[in-house]
Amino acid sequence: MERCKACGFCVEFCPTKVLALSSAFNSKGYHPPHVVAPEKCSGCDLCGMYCPDFAIYGTKTPAAAKQEAKHES
Amino acid sequence: MERCKACGFCVEFCPTKVLALSSAFNSKGYHPPHVVAPEKCSGCDLCGMYCPDFAIYGTKTPAAAKQEAKHES
Amino acid sequence: MSELVNPVESFLRTDRMPHIWCPGCGIGTTVNCFARALIDSGIDLESLALVSGIGCTGRVAGYVKLDSFHTTHGRAIPFATGLKLANPKLNVVVYSGDGDLSAIGGNHLIHAARRNIDLKVICVNNLIYAMTGGQTAPTTPGHAITATSPYGAFEPSFNLPHLLEAAGAVYVARWTTFHVRQLARSIGEAFQKKGFSFIEVISPCPTLYQRRNQLGDGLDTMKYYKEASKVRNGSPTSEAGLTMTGEIVVGKFVDRERPDYQTMMTAQMTESLGERYIRPEMEHEEEGCGVCG
Amino acid sequence: MSELVNPVESFLRTDRMPHIWCPGCGIGTTVNCFARALIDSGIDLESLALVSGIGCTGRVAGYVKLDSFHTTHGRAIPFATGLKLANPKLNVVVYSGDGDLSAIGGNHLIHAARRNIDLKVICVNNLIYAMTGGQTAPTTPGHAITATSPYGAFEPSFNLPHLLEAAGAVYVARWTTFHVRQLARSIGEAFQKKGFSFIEVISPCPTLYQRRNQLGDGLDTMKYYKEASKVRNGSPTSEAGLTMTGEIVVGKFVDRERPDYQTMMTAQMTESLGERYIRPEMEHEEEGCGVCG
């Protein structure tokens, strides 16, 4: 999430509202998103397509692993 | 008629066939048109509009003067 | 008969005659029509400036007795733009060839049309770069032999009226040198409009286009124009493409209203600046000139 | 989670990250969609070359792990033309900004479309010259405030899909950065076509366009795109003009067949020269290279 510049695209356009901007700062002084509802993530990768900073992406993982392993950090 | 380069446009497109290319040469070695049927000339100036060398033109002169005075030479 | 003078004589720099154009070349015919359109429209010749690029057609600027500018290849339109904007009272005509206007000058052509600069553009389209010896132009029809397409041209050519309509011109017409009266009328109409007008004139270049393609001389070409032309005023420009020997759609295609560049500029500046805006032309109305002292 | 890598990572020069684009800039989003389109289309990345001009968008060439060329301002298309003609096996993508492609590069844009050179052009249209600090572009909507239009832009802007259709492109689409899936799909479709494809992506430049015009930040702009966009596939391009805050017509507008430049060249040369014609690509098929020895 060091690349994130907190544009909020991923948060806004995640169809299932998996993400929210965190209040913590990354090293560049931005608030990157964090996963607030991992169970809702469909792995659609829309967040990944929207992200202008190549800082996030979604994958279709086996249902069991869904709540983890999806968002690069 | 010294400017004429004998393209034949005036002869061809005179609606009343007033003109014909002459067999004489002008100083540049071209055969300029001459008036063969002055009485037919309507003074429409189509010959003038067609001439790419500004070598001929038609005017609407009083009927009496029609057969002369129309084609610059 | 000495008292009679060719009516176009007063539009010409007779001290430069004879001109350089070949026998049967159509450029002179277009100039003739232009001159007659000026007479008919009664336009003030002192307020008229003519700007050409480089090419056989580009030489028009050298033969008309007007303030006339022979610029660089392709740049007649931006030069004319500067002329017009610096002195909005001028009527500015751009007179140039297909290659000059649509090849090297293509960018200026579409941008001036977009801006709707008040220019009258007369494009003599002989389907070739004539001045340089008959090379392929963006207008050269498929299969035509040219100096740089010795095995036949194969690039699709521009349909200029279509391009110009898409770019924004308010008046778009096409005629051939056969259509002398219609051409003169179109030129007159363009002078009535405020905005970017584009008139294409298909014209023979017997020396470098027709002969090389066994299409005969100037007169043969004029006869072909007469036969093959279809007058379709208001025709969709998308249907006005040209081929080497096929139908030639001619007519007035576009005649629409859009405010011209200077009108829009005045409107926007006045909206933002109100009284603080000083229109450039007000300068010209003042006494004493800020440039010449 | 360390074993998982962002799928676009392999398309990027990660040693050049972070990139220079501002927070909320849409250019990165378009690159993301482009990368995903490449993955989906399964295209051979070694045969893919990407050419950019100069501008914020022009920097794309520096970030993709492809043979990538950062050319001069406005000249990505002719450079790409040379690349493609010299090695017809390459897939050549032109990726650049609205100003680069349609202002200084406008002539190349329309001529390449006319010639139907097999190029995929992705035009990131942020309605502004961003790299140089936010000056008016030929795409800037009326009334917008820019660095060179401090009292509001007043020139009509280009409707690029319309211009490109008139110039001859075989594939023309427009999306916004909100339409990530559609954009990726369009890019994929363009790769299926042989000929000149043009995809316009309306994209936020919060730093220099949106903020100066009180249009919010990147996210606000994305929301506006979402609201104001109307998907109208097949819509007449003449109806796709843009305004500052109005409707944005998006969709695939043109998808037609015309032989591309190289196909036409081969056909014409073969017609004229028969067996004597040696296709340039045959050179590449030979053993040993005539250039490198």
Place this chain on the structure above:
Amino acid sequence: MRLTEIRLAGFGGQGVILSAIVLGKAASIYQGAFATMTQSFGPEARGGACSAQLIVSESQTLYPYVSQPDILVVMSQEAYSKFAPELKDGGMLIVEQDLVHLENISAEVKVYSVPATRLAEDLGKRMVLNIVMVGFFTAVTELLQPDAVRNAVADSVPERFRELNLKAFEKGYEYGIEALSAGPLAGEAEPQMAYSEE
């Protein structure tokens, strides 16, 4: 006015350049002296580091660059690390208290510290932190006449922000007057304490 070389540095968006312009204007227009301001444009235009050099003097200076500033104003850690070593022995260091953590400061250096961002936020506009800094600078350096700087502030911002900026100036100035009477911090001190002491 003695020839004084000043560097102001921070990151893009903090208004570093404007603060240099205000100081330069005060010197050259409102005090009839001379000032030369140059700025570094980084290799990439957007964001990132940003710095201005200002030389003020009684007469026109030809050489326009600062190599060893007499006064260094830093508003980011990066700027601090980069420029602090250049500071002249016995020079003055002015820091944005919350954004700069001081390390290895020579005892010769006079350090003044101000929470300009927070002071600006107190005024409701983070944006004016640069003018807070200008006020603080005016107070602690005693290089320029406060009224000259006030005029320069008024003259350098859009009409509708004038009042706010003048307030920001006063806020920084007052803070500076206090800091000045308190004397410079030792390099070691935790500068943020200055604020919490208020």
Place this chain on the structure above:
Amino acid sequence: MRLTEIRLAGFGGQGVILSAIVLGKAASIYQGAFATMTQSFGPEARGGACSAQLIVSESQTLYPYVSQPDILVVMSQEAYSKFAPELKDGGMLIVEQDLVHLENISAEVKVYSVPATRLAEDLGKRMVLNIVMVGFFTAVTELLQPDAVRNAVADSVPERFRELNLKAFEKGYEYGIEALSAGPLAGEAEPQMAYSEE
């Protein structure tokens, strides 16, 4: 082959340049000597006067221009007026009989005259008048080997016109052989008589 300077002149469309090329080619390719051909492009590209300069020699000549030609070939009155005065004393003048009216010719000059246009028209193609002239030139000047010139003609025209041009060469050549045996005209003579005498 002695160093010989030649000028050929006429108007556009007569094939003046091609005739110079044929002669140059004969000398340089088929006789292993050297030739330099330069042409004047007038200020206006279309129509008008047209002239070529040809220097043939046993060795490479560096200076490529002719100032006083040894041989002058003129195919128009304009060319005649312009270039005749430059002809070297004792030089040779070759004229197109129907297109050039001779005046004030120095007695030193050897004049040969040929109705090349009419001879070409006799062959059905006015276009080949230049090759008729080449044939005539070959005969009267005795500068080049006739076979070398024949080869050069064959090599310089499109395949489908080869035969016609070779015929034109022969026609001119034969006419030249006769003229040569008749000897040069006096400057005063009315040259067109030569043809009507046939």
Place this chain on the structure above:
Amino acid sequence: MKADPKGVLTGTHFIDGDHACCEGALAAGARFSAGYPITPSTEIVERFAARVPLVGGTFIQMEDELAASITLQGAVWGGAKAFTVTSGPGFSLMMEHIGYAAMTETPCVFVDVQRGGPSTGLPTLPAQADMMQARWGSHGDYEVIALCPNSPQECFDLTIQAFNFAEEFRVPVMFMMDEVVGHMTEKVVIPPADQIEVTPRKHTRKSAEEYLPYGTNGDLVPEMAHAGEGYKFHMTGLTHDERGYPNMTPQTQDKLVRRLQNKIRDAADRIMMAEEEGIEGADVIVVSYGITSRVAQKGIDMARARGLKVGKFRMITCWPFPEKRIRELAEKAKAFVVPELNLGQMVREVERAAGGKARTIPVSHAGGSVHRPEEILNAILEATR
């Protein structure tokens, strides 16, 4: 004549060189600019775009530099004083039209704010590497005038001078700034309009019948007319006679092109502007221009502090090159030291003019920053050795 007060922002300002240049143009009477954005020059036209609607004139942003550089010439023939503004890559694109302006004798000003090159190079960083291009960048023989300011104040003053030279000689004037001077902010004093001398257009007073557009008598500079005044004149970039008609003969070419050259060369003394200091008795003379002249000063001061006799010759006019003066100085000093932000451009002219009479020591710099004063000091030391 005096400047038109409408364009003159009288007062004391703290502005950068780009903005000062714009104010100079307005004070000189420029009411038209056609531009195309490029760093680091754009601020000039950005200010012009904001200022000129309040003064009565036009700014148009063109589609490219080719257009900008000819649109401004159209405006000149329409009666305006006009200029354009660019930097390296754009300057390269303007070369054809600089030649056109020289050939048609269109008075106008081209501002080049030099940045690092070649090609896109260093868009935001300084160089002085377009100096030879300013003189030789267009095809064929022609002459221009080129001025190099070293401060915002000079950006103002010399822009006026550039317009004045343009009008006096009917020649395109190259205003060669550099990124440092363009972006450096200093006090700029703009005097009242009635203290600013502005050269009016050399407009003909002849009637249309008498008027010969390219005829001259005496001073080699023909009189001008504008479109729309009834002169019905012709102008062309082809070789032309006094009537302005194309006349493609070597004789007309000789007459025309030599006149274009001589109108500048003959007036070189008048056009030559330079700052000299400590020349008498100097062993070494530092020749510099633009921002480097200010850096050089520091090197000179350091050398003088060591007791060396160093003179300063700062070129304000770089083209025509102050050949005569350098020749004179070569007789006096032992060596020239020539620092420039390039790999050796004007130093070639210095070397040529010095004619072996004095050594010439270049202090080259590839651009992107300025010299360290020590580099100049070292060259001075070397020169005295």
Place this chain on the structure above:
Amino acid sequence: MKADPKGVLTGTHFIDGDHACCEGALAAGARFSAGYPITPSTEIVERFAARVPLVGGTFIQMEDELAASITLQGAVWGGAKAFTVTSGPGFSLMMEHIGYAAMTETPCVFVDVQRGGPSTGLPTLPAQADMMQARWGSHGDYEVIALCPNSPQECFDLTIQAFNFAEEFRVPVMFMMDEVVGHMTEKVVIPPADQIEVTPRKHTRKSAEEYLPYGTNGDLVPEMAHAGEGYKFHMTGLTHDERGYPNMTPQTQDKLVRRLQNKIRDAADRIMMAEEEGIEGADVIVVSYGITSRVAQKGIDMARARGLKVGKFRMITCWPFPEKRIRELAEKAKAFVVPELNLGQMVREVERAAGGKARTIPVSHAGGSVHRPEEILNAILEATR
């Protein structure tokens, strides 16, 4: 390597310089040209358009010279040897891209068939007035190589040499013809392909992982890769590091731009080609190039006929200027006479290099024709006075 026989029209021809130049390009392996018509150069690409489809390659006529001059560079990076052809006005439009080729080290050839200028000037008549432009016409510091042929045979031979230099040094080579040489017809002997030496592209043999696009070792010329070969390299006109990545610092600039300069300067002796004759013991040396060298010969002959000791130095390579050699000659002779079809261009370099050791006498000519040999004779006479 040896020339590819497909492109070599072995035999004896009687053709003009334009056509010979085209044959030289084909023999050198050029299989791509992007052009835009302009007199008097168009014949070169007209012939190429007719010839190349029979050899396996492409000619494309672009929409303007801007396009032509960059399209050819795209082709080079696509794996072709490529060139373009123009004359003055078009050459001016190519300046930005000549700088781009220099900066990106794109091996290619620009042919300029010089005609009378400035501006549209004398489209069908000769000049040699783009010589300085060839060196200095683009912004920023860069180096090129420029060759001047004086006969159709040399148009053939030296075009091959131009391509060979381009490949060896990865530099744009300016092939500076003039209208006379371009339109002059002479015997041109084209040898068999196996007697024509052609320099191959300096293509890397490294793997994609090892490859550094702008890394060099020793000879200052980096190895090249083409698009589509798997190297996934980046190139840019911005100041760049060895990876080809933009890196806009004065340090990288210094390293890069000095290397671009030094790769040519260090090899100047090897690049320098000249014809010398009668130099030993000469009082006066006539320095000339292109068509003027042939006219000069007549002047020299006339002077020798009067018993004067005149040497001939004919530059084939004009850039880099044969500085060292002129310096040497200046020690030997009393004066240089420098005729050129311009108002004084290369003569400035001669004067500079002569450094006052020998007088330098220009014989200027505005173009449109060539010198009268007497003019050159007179200058020689003056030089001996």
